[in-house]
Amino acid sequence: MIRFNNDYNHGAHPEILEALGAINGNSYGGYGEDEWCEKAAELIREKIHCADAAVHFFPGATQANFIVTAAALSPVQSVIAADTGHINCHEAASIENTGHKILELPNTDGKISAEQIAACAAAYYEGGEPEYLTEPKMVYLSFPTEQGTLYSLQELTKIHEVCRKYDMYLFVDGARLGYGLGSEKNDVSLEDLAALTDVFYFGGTKCGALFGEAVVLTADSLKKRFKAYMKQNGAVLAKGWLLGLQFHCLLGHDLYFTATRRADELAMKLRKAFAAQGIPFWVESFTNQQFVILTDAQKETLEKRYIFEPMGKSADGGNIARFCTSWATTEEEVQTLIDDLKAL
Amino acid sequence: MIRFNNDYNHGAHPEILEALGAINGNSYGGYGEDEWCEKAAELIREKIHCADAAVHFFPGATQANFIVTAAALSPVQSVIAADTGHINCHEAASIENTGHKILELPNTDGKISAEQIAACAAAYYEGGEPEYLTEPKMVYLSFPTEQGTLYSLQELTKIHEVCRKYDMYLFVDGARLGYGLGSEKNDVSLEDLAALTDVFYFGGTKCGALFGEAVVLTADSLKKRFKAYMKQNGAVLAKGWLLGLQFHCLLGHDLYFTATRRADELAMKLRKAFAAQGIPFWVESFTNQQFVILTDAQKETLEKRYIFEPMGKSADGGNIARFCTSWATTEEEVQTLIDDLKAL
Amino acid sequence: MIRFNNDYNHGAHPEILEALGAINGNSYGGYGEDEWCEKAAELIREKIHCADAAVHFFPGATQANFIVTAAALSPVQSVIAADTGHINCHEAASIENTGHKILELPNTDGKISAEQIAACAAAYYEGGEPEYLTEPKMVYLSFPTEQGTLYSLQELTKIHEVCRKYDMYLFVDGARLGYGLGSEKNDVSLEDLAALTDVFYFGGTKCGALFGEAVVLTADSLKKRFKAYMKQNGAVLAKGWLLGLQFHCLLGHDLYFTATRRADELAMKLRKAFAAQGIPFWVESFTNQQFVILTDAQKETLEKRYIFEPMGKSADGGNIARFCTSWATTEEEVQTLIDDLKAL
Amino acid sequence: MIRFNNDYNHGAHPEILEALGAINGNSYGGYGEDEWCEKAAELIREKIHCADAAVHFFPGATQANFIVTAAALSPVQSVIAADTGHINCHEAASIENTGHKILELPNTDGKISAEQIAACAAAYYEGGEPEYLTEPKMVYLSFPTEQGTLYSLQELTKIHEVCRKYDMYLFVDGARLGYGLGSEKNDVSLEDLAALTDVFYFGGTKCGALFGEAVVLTADSLKKRFKAYMKQNGAVLAKGWLLGLQFHCLLGHDLYFTATRRADELAMKLRKAFAAQGIPFWVESFTNQQFVILTDAQKETLEKRYIFEPMGKSADGGNIARFCTSWATTEEEVQTLIDDLKAL
Structure with a gap:
């Protein structure tokens, strides 16, 4: 068959297994405090032209999704997402489990529009910010979406503008980022993505790694104590270099x-x-x-x-x-x- | 140096890397529904002589600790632990983050006694079960403890009896289980451990694996929908066979x-x-x-x-x-x- | 004007103020352990012909809604409600704040149908109970709804049957219960309501009391430690008799x-x-x-x-x-x- | 007997019942948006000489305690309290239920000292702010304590200084505030209390009211969206004027x-x-x-x-x-x- x-039905790209074998005899500092994580983070900062981005390596994507949300939102804030968004229907209510409401918008081929987002935000922000409503503080998009579709640069830019208008974070789930960037129809560059979002991630699990996702935080307000949220939710791998090494291997020669x-x-x-x-x-x-x-x-x-x-x-x-x-x-x-x- | x-400063036992390499070309079902997880689970069930134990593979130990707790306790129930217990001082309040109070008991060389546990439980159960107190419903022990010490079979049996008396779960954190069972002073067998506890785990990360912990549930009441708790908290690895294979490799020849x-x-x-x-x-x-x-x-x-x-x-x-x-x-x-x- | x-723009029915004045010189036991709470609970048990119902008095309706939900659901369970349900759009995400997802169904004049509920439940229960979905375990209805409409006895009976089929709790928010029961179009008796639901409440705040709601639990599995949930969430009034007295006054002569x-x-x-x-x-x-x-x-x-x-x-x-x-x-x-x- | x-075994001071009777025929805006709440808040602002304090009226003290904590702390922050503190042993783990760890300090006659607090804070703030520890961000004191004792002005000032040093909130539970301020041994004035804390409350339930607590926020960072936290947790009374009126009555003539x-x-x-x-x-x-x-x-x-x-x-x-x-x-x-x- x-x-x-x-x-995600195969192990890792052979270069990754080779790299793991090559360093297996070495010893490293724990919990992501090692040279491979540092090198991989530096590679990412270079590629996105953002010298002060914070980069953290996660074992899995559900962890990335709910921990970014937990770190970004207060208990009276909520996240806007497509009804088909991965966080809304494939992760056993992990967002609600951290105490946050998802304001679902009906999707079109897996996507939501700047207009929909603006209307949802306006209901709160231009409706007197009533105490019986939560404050929409983050927009979650998948790139590509769960249905394989892509936001164009124009669409993403308009969504970015709505987010700036209402001071909402823009978070892009990049579990399949490589497949999005590599599409013949794509017109969003990696630099665009980093510039238009506050946080996004490079999916590793589905894009060549054994496992792991590289979360990139560009908004300063998200960086503080971010690793404590990871620790609290069990997302700081003891042998963090296993993640750093994989991303170094994948991104080093554009594999x-x-x-x-x-x-x-x-x-x-x-x-x-x-x-x-x-x-x-x-x-x-x-x-x-x-x-x-x-x-x-x-x-x-x-x-x-x-x-x-x-x-x-x-x-x-x-x-x-x-x-x-x-x-x-x-x-x-x-x-x-x-x-x-x-x-x- | x-x-x-x-x-946990080295990768994995070489046999594990070999095994990963050997199956890298194969494809498997996702999320732990694969032959390696099944084989490893079966090995564990045989070793503990418990044919109906449920076995689940976790990426990390903090995840195992807080997810077992989340699955076991209602919001008005709490867990008894040593003040030096890993869940109480090394995991950024992951237990409280799931909504549960830790009833800390002062440790002696990392351990707590059946008498201490009984007194703590009695304050609630024999004090009228007042509504302003949480119900102690689980006891968390580490074997070996964070200080390298061991519970004797007699100590563990007495703690087990207190747990039965008050209908509390006994949960053993086995992040270093191998080092405990292998100690010259140890008199607790793997079968004893399984028989005396309701849930425990084989630590992999610190005992030869790249990463991973094998959680063993023997109490029927803990088994239902346990994997949904894992999913909700991001602990179901997409490529679950990576964990199953490692434990199969470690336990197959008693490595x-x-x-x-x-x-x-x-x-x-x-x-x-x-x-x-x-x-x-x-x-x-x-x-x-x-x-x-x-x-x-x-x-x-x-x-x-x-x-x-x-x-x-x-x-x-x-x-x-x-x-x-x-x-x-x-x-x-x-x-x-x-x-x-x-x-x- | x-x-x-x-x-809810006036104080209380004058009989209530009189009753409060009449007992102001008396002293009582605290936290709902007093004769007025007992008498009022007994009155309710008689009226609904359910001798073993548990009755608890809450200061407010939002508290009743989220605490009943918190007590009824595990972290991997969710509640089905109309998109216009009070819990979904007027209570600042109090349900999600306790960690639970609301499975919203589109309303018709504030109501949802047995067919809609059955389809929603079936997606989980007849879809293999997948671990990435939460288990719908409760149905929340308002009687009357937020739009003033009523469920007929036939509608309520059919919803009850769906709930029994899938072993889901049926919870009726009765913040305006009196106005529902008193409607010329209503064909649901108080006895029907109690028999068809697992938990409901008599709203006091909007129906003549200064404040307060009387929650009635008929399902045995909801009764255990229910008051601890109330205590944990600040819903046990120190001077509980103030609530008991009001409901005694309102229900004693059918006021x-x-x-x-x-x-x-x-x-x-x-x-x-x-x-x-x-x-x-x-x-x-x-x-x-x-x-x-x-x-x-x-x-x-x-x-x-x-x-x-x-x-x-x-x-x-x-x-x-x-x-x-x-x-x-x-x-x-x-x-x-x-x-x-x-x-x- | x-x-x-x-x-708290009697109703309310007779003047309060009279006042409630006098306005019972009037209608008011809901949810605390009424003249009595405004007048009572203004009275409090005058008494504490703080024109921009935010004042909110709560039905009960447990609500005040856990909602202030929920509004003040992020999920990776914790609160320092005496082991005998009301939040630690009388409120069914309401603080942990909101996701926060209580860092308990051993009490002396119900009190904790500036030195103890400083040592606890230093373990985190001067220990490298490790990601596996929560950040102590608030200190909770009771005035008077659960054992009837009082902090002197000197003690409170020293605690205030520790809080300023580490940028921690100082929160005083004033469920019995009147009895503390009225003690022959007390040397802390109401103005002192307001100046030395970031948030405190006037207990009403135990000090003459039917029910209710007046929470006073002086720290600007606590004020934003505070009422949404109240709403989310069911602490916004529909007929808010019932609380405002009582505090107006109690504080108007220094009753x-x-x-x-x-x-x-x-x-x-x-x-x-x-x-x-x-x-x-x-x-x-x-x-x-x-x-x-x-x-x-x-x-x-x-x-x-x-x-x-x-x-x-x-x-x-x-x-x-x-x-x-x-x-x-x-x-x-x-x-x-x-x-x-x-x-x-």
């Missing part, structure tokens, strides 16, 4: 970007093959996640050889399915699937 | 126990060398952590070649220092330190 | 019901007057809250003599306004308004 | 101070009578709470006619008992007890 169900761009290209090949076969898309995605609507017969045939993610039923009763490529997907696997699609 | 400051026993033996050599030199112990430990009191001159000399952990001042102004061995400590490193101690 | 803006029924009747007079004048209703309510859509001119005229609650704009740009009657509203006040409506 | 067990001073004087009479009889004191108190150690025979005799509060056993097996006077205690009741003490 070939797994296309997600982008992070080349590997994910390659996965995007493979996804575009699949996309063409689905289209050629007349298989409709549930959503138009130009990143590594492709969502199609299969007939029962198509689904049954493909399930014999492939693992893909069922996503429920479409309006007309079709089977929504997610096919992902990743840094680990091979040309052969993609070609095999393309051949099988032709034969459907 | 040779690091004796802690037992876990042989490697930690060896570290204990090295610690006993150090212990004799300190004693021979007339260096007093801050606490009598027969596990891999040794706590001594150094004069200023001794401290200064040793700091030139070794990294060890400063633990504050003793009552008479000496420098308390922790020296740890680990599965990664070599005979040569220990011998070098012994030679240098002789020359003090 | 005559206040029709809400039903609670006669006073609210009278207010409903006054509201129906207003309703007819609005209709006669051709003023459209925003929602059809047969309880003490009337929601109408005023033109700018009508609004301006009425504002000279009356205080009423602005509720935003209707779809076609009209001014939604709430007019409430209460136990304290006089016939004269209503007649004055009716006369002024005729003159519009 | 005559109740000396506490100072608050004259009534509590009188109670202190009655307590001093009792104190002399206990001493004359050779009955030892458990703690030396010069406020309205007197703690004595009774023999079994004395206890048995007095229990026939009086209700007093049992406080456990003294070191030598005596029965610690609390006798309280209040604004409601009569000369006759005190004289009766004095006569009975003589006859023991």
Whole structure:
């Protein structure tokens, strides 16, 4: 069986395993106080042209999401997000568990607009800031979204402006950041992203690492005691260098970007093959996640050889399915699937 | 410089890196639903002779501590612990952050007694269960303790009995479990531990793994929806097999126990060398952590070649220092330190 | 100015002030352990024909809402409510502040249906109870709703059945219970309400008392240590008899019901007057809250003599306004308004 | 039976009931937006000579304690308090329930010293502000303490200085403030108290009101959105004027101070009578709470006619008992007890 169900079904890029092996005999300081974390953080600061950004390495993305939120918001503040946002429907209410309300906005292909955000913020800020409402203080976006779509530079800039107007943090979940930046349709650079947000992260788990996410804080008000929030929630890895080393390895020679761009290209090949076969898309995605609507017969045939993610039923009763490529997907696997699609 | 400051300053036992390399090309199901987690869990169930224990793999020990507590206690219940317990003074109030009070008891060499626990529980349970007090519902112990000491089978049995009397959970933090079980003074078997507790864990991070802890739940009432608590708090690793594989590797051929026993033996050599030199112990430990009191001159000399952990001042102004061995400590490193101690 | 803006703009029914004066020289036990709380609880148990119901007196309704929720749900459980539910939009995220997600359902005139609730519950319970979702464990309804509407006995019975099917608690916010029970359209008796729910409350603040709500727990699993939750959240009044006495006074001679029924009747007079004048209703309510859509001119005229609650704009740009009657509203006040409506 | 067990066993000072009756026919704006709250707040601002203090009226003291704490602290900050502090042992872990650790210090007669506080703060602030510790950000004191004792002006000034040094809030729980200010031994004026603290409150429940506490915030950083914290935790009374009116009544003609001073004087009479009889004191108190150690025979005799509060056993097996006077205690009741003490 070939797994296309997600982008985290393989270990790590071989260079990472090599690097881990190479330093296994060395000893390091604990809890992220080591040379690899420092080097990786420095690489990131250079790449985003922000010398005073704070960089922290997390074991996982759910941790990054709820700990950034916990550190950013007071108990009477809330976060704006798409109803399809990962924090709203895939993380067992981790945000609410830290005491914060998510102000959900209806998504369009996984995205929310500056206009929606502005209206939500205005209800509070221009409605007299009533004590019976929470203060929207952060906007959470995923880039790319859970549906594989991307915010354009113009869209992101407008959202940034709304955030500045109301003094709200802009937080971008970059669990799949590499696949977003590597998309043929993307016009947002890494520098743009860093400049337009207050905090974002480089996803490692889904983009070539064994595990780990690199959280980048550019807003000064978020930096203070941030690591205490990580510690309190169990996100400071004892052997922190394992994370620093992986990001150093991924970002040192741009492996992070080349590997994910390659996965995007493979996804575009699949996309063409689905289209050629007349298989409709549930959503138009130009990143590594492709969502199609299969007939029962198509689904049954493909399930014999492939693992893909069922996503429920479409309006007309079709089977929504997610096919992902990743840094680990091979040309052969993609070609095999393309051949099988032709034969459907 | 040779690091004796802690037992988590090296990567992983070489067998683990090999195992990770060997399966890197394979793909697996996510979030702990994979064959390695199942095999490792089965190994653990066999070793503790408890066929219906639930086993869950965590990235880190702070996560294990606060998530077990969150899953076990209602908002009006509290946990009894030593004032020196890891949850009380090293984890940034992670327990209180989940809403629970720690009822601290004064420790003796890191331990608390069945009598102390009984008195604390009785104040509530035999004092009319007043609504202005929280209900002590769990007892947290570390085995070995933060000071390297051990509960005897008799002590643990008596604590178990107090817990049964008041229907409280007994939770053992086993971040250094291997070093406890491997001590020459230990009389608690793994089976005893499983039988006397409701939940405990095998620490991996400090005992040979890259990272990870294996939490074992024997009390049925703790098992339901436990993984949802993990998910909510970001402790379900996407590539869960990385944890399962490590524990399979460590427990499959008893590497876990042989490697930690060896570290204990090295610690006993150090212990004799300190004693021979007339260096007093801050606490009598027969596990891999040794706590001594150094004069200023001794401290200064040793700091030139070794990294060890400063633990504050003793009552008479000496420098308390922790020296740890680990599965990664070599005979040569220990011998070098012994030679240098002789020359003090 | 005559206040029709809400039903809590006057002190207490005169009988209550008299009763408070009559016992002011007496001394009582604290924290609800007194004869008046016991008598009032007994009255309630008789009225609902439930000898083992637990009754607790709260200072306020927000406290009742979030404390019942905190006592009923574990951190991985959530509550289903209408998007217009008081807990979702008028209480500053008090539910999320206790760590729980509200699963909001779109309302129809303030109500949600058994079908909607069943679909929401099924997504979890019949979808494999996935660990990344919270478990819907309680349904929150308001009776009457925030828009003055009522659940019929049939509707409530069907919701009750969904709750039983999935083992969810049914919680009815009765902040305006008297106005609901007293409505000419109501077919739910107090006994029905008690039999169909697991917990509900008699609102006092809006129904004749100075302040206070009487929470009635019929589900055994909610009773244990409930008062500890109240204590922890500051809802155990030191002089608890002040609450017990008020409910004894209100319920002893059915003052609670006669006073609210009278207010409903006054509201129906207003309703007819609005209709006669051709003023459209925003929602059809047969309880003490009337929601109408005023033109700018009508609004301006009425504002000279009356205080009423602005509720935003209707779809076609009209001014939604709430007019409430209460136990304290006089016939004269209503007649004055009716006369002024005729003159519009 | 005559109740000396506490100072909250009677309703309200008769002037308060009269005032409530006098305005019962009036209607007011809700949620504390009314003339009585404004007038009472203004009275308080005048009395403490602080024109920009924020004043908020709470139904109860536990609410005041945990909501002030929730508003003041971030999740990684903690509060320093005496182990006997009300928040630490009488409020069902309400502080921990909001996510905060209490750093308990051992009390001396209910008090903690500036030196103890400085040492506790220094462990964090001068120990490198380690991420595994919470930041002590507030000091909680009771005035008078739970044991009836008082901080002198010198003691309070020194504590204030420690708080300034480490930028910690000083919070004084004034549930019995009147009895403290009215004590013959007190040298702290109301102006001193306001000047030396960042937030304190006038207790109403125990000092003449039916219920209610007036929280005074002088630190600007605490004022923002404070009422949203109150709302979120159910402490904004719908009929807020009931609280404002009571404090206006108590403070308008200094009834608050004259009534509590009188109670202190009655307590001093009792104190002399206990001493004359050779009955030892458990703690030396010069406020309205007197703690004595009774023999079994004395206890048995007095229990026939009086209700007093049992406080456990003294070191030598005596029965610690609390006798309280209040604004409601009569000369006759005190004289009766004095006569009975003589006859023991």
